[in-house]
Amino acid sequence: MSVLGEAGDIKCVIGLMSGTSMDGIDAAMIYTDGVRIERLGPSLTLPYTPEMRAQVKECLSLAAGCASPENPPEAIKQLDDDLADWHAEAVFELLAVTGQTPEEIDLIGFHGQTLTHRPDRGWTWQLGDGGRLAGLTGIKVVNDFRTADVAAGGEGAPLVPLYHAALLARARRHNVVAILNIGGVANVTWVKFGTDGEDPQIMAFDTGPGNAMLDDWAEIHTGKPVDTDGNLAARGLCHEEVVMGLMASPYFDETPPKTLDRDDFNIQTVRGLSAEDGAATLTNFVVESVISAQSHFPSPPEAWYVAGGGRHNPTLMRRLRRRMPVLVDPVEVLGWRGDALEAEAFAFLAARTERGLALSLPSTTGCSAPTPGGVVHLPRGRRLRR
Ligand SMILES: Nc1ncnc2c1ncn2[C@@H]1O[C@H](COP(=O)(O)OP(=O)(O)OP(=O)(O)O)[C@@H](O)[C@H]1O
Numbered sequence: 001m002s003v004l005g006e007a008g009d010i011k012c013v014i015g016l017m018s019g020t021s022m023d024g025i026d027a028a029m030i031y032t033d034g035v036r037i038e039r040l041g042p043s044l045t046l047p048y049t050p051e052m053r054a055q056v057k058e059c060l061s062l063a064a065g066c067a068s069p070e071n072p073p074e075a076i077k078q079l080d081d082d083l084a085d086w087h088a089e090a091v092f093e094l095l096a097v098t099g100q101t102p103e104e105i106d107l108i109g110f111h112g113q114t115l116t117h118r119p120d121r122g123w124t125w126q127l128g129d130g131g132r133l134a135g136l137t138g139i140k141v142v143n144d145f146r147t148a149d150v151a152a153g154g155e156g157a158p159l160v161p162l163y164h165a166a167l168l169a170r171a172r173r174h175n176v177v178a179i180l181n182i183g184g185v186a187n188v189t190w191v192k193f194g195t196d197g198e199d200p201q202i203m204a205f206d207t208g209p210g211n212a213m214l215d216d217w218a219e220i221h222t223g224k225p226v227d228t229d230g231n232l233a234a235r236g237l238c239h240e241e242v243v244m245g246l247m248a249s250p251y252f253d254e255t256p257p258k259t260l261d262r263d264d265f266n267i268q269t270v271r272g273l274s275a276e277d278g279a280a281t282l283t284n285f286v287v288e289s290v291i292s293a294q295s296h297f298p299s300p301p302e303a304w305y306v307a308g309g310g311r312h313n314p315t316l317m318r319r320l321r322r323r324m325p326v327l328v329d330p331v332e333v334l335g336w337r338g339d340a341l342e343a344e345a346f347a348f349l350a351a352r353t354e355r356g357l358a359l360s361l362p363s364t365t366g367c368s369a370p371t372p373g374g375v376v377h378l379p380r381g382r383r384l385r386r
């Protein structure tokens, strides 16, 4: 697949993702040259403790009041260090599983914690000190994956689509397919394969909110940060007029590529509803925003495959299946790992950074041309921007 580049040396790479749900750190090892995925190593999740989550949430609020990532308040500087320490722990846990030493790992892809995402203002902010992580682990680290794309006029997200395309190319089941990630925010990759040798067409964008609003709602009403198994929503009634009001946002008609920040939509609109009805309404909002995403595709997908924590919510999945005209299955049906996929993707992207290959395309983020990105941190403190 030339859209991804030419084959190179296979490296052992660890990817680290802490997403907008703020539930913890996913770590995954893959063997890749940034073009082919030779094989998958182990993966694990290091859940945030309630204290860690509270610290991240506090910094998210602080960052919302910052005009840019320059000169952040002390609490954010502290989290920058702490995130590196926590991610180092995840790396060492993964190494304990395989029995490997740091010398046997070529590279770490370190996404970092998104604090705010403002491509409209020319920046996106992922926190986590890459140099510190390289020093702690003794392994070369790539971080700051999104800044170069924003500088090239892109949205800075989604970046996982090239990994989706590489995985799909390994075993083609469909000519046109959609991969949906339901994390804190939801995003989709639409891929259409051409005849042999032709590059696939790839389109990507954030479809709308994912679990973030549901998580916030559940936390207020149950004290637990998740509507576990969609139980609350299953007992409630959807307020259609509220869903229609939310769907009236101009975001859904905007032509992709387009992205959202975690808090671009919030739970104010369901305030006053019962815990159950609010959860049912927010769940249906996620479903309707995914349904509306279909109108932007050049041609309809033959099937949808779902990754991210939202696929563990049976109420959400049932309602999505009911509204979608084609098959909707978790990505496990393809033999993929739905909870490790983003961590794997940032390992893959780190391998691409090292080779100077593009992380994004005009059709995935709106960048002006295929754009490389990422910043490389060597264990002894040198730093190279790609
Ligand atoms: N059993 C479950 N029942 C309901 N929801 C669940 C369950 N398990 C996970 N989730 C949802 O999945 C979320 C975590 O998803 P995931 O880890 O994919 O998000 P993320 O990677 O942090 O976000 P993003 O992809 O936006 O960066 C949880 O916050 C929760 O809302």
Ligand SMILES: CC(=O)N[C@H]1[C@@H]2OC[C@@H](O2)[C@@H](O)[C@@H]1O[C@H](C)C(=O)O
Residues within 6 Å of the ligand: 019, 020, 114, 117, 124, 156, 157, 158, 159, 160, 161, 181, 183, 184, 185, 186, 187, 205, 206, 259, 260, 342
């Ligand atoms: C700025 C940022 O962190 N965006 C995330 C977020 O979470 C889901 C959605 O919004 C997606 O566009 C992106 O993450 C995935 C990993 C991506 O870049 O593909």
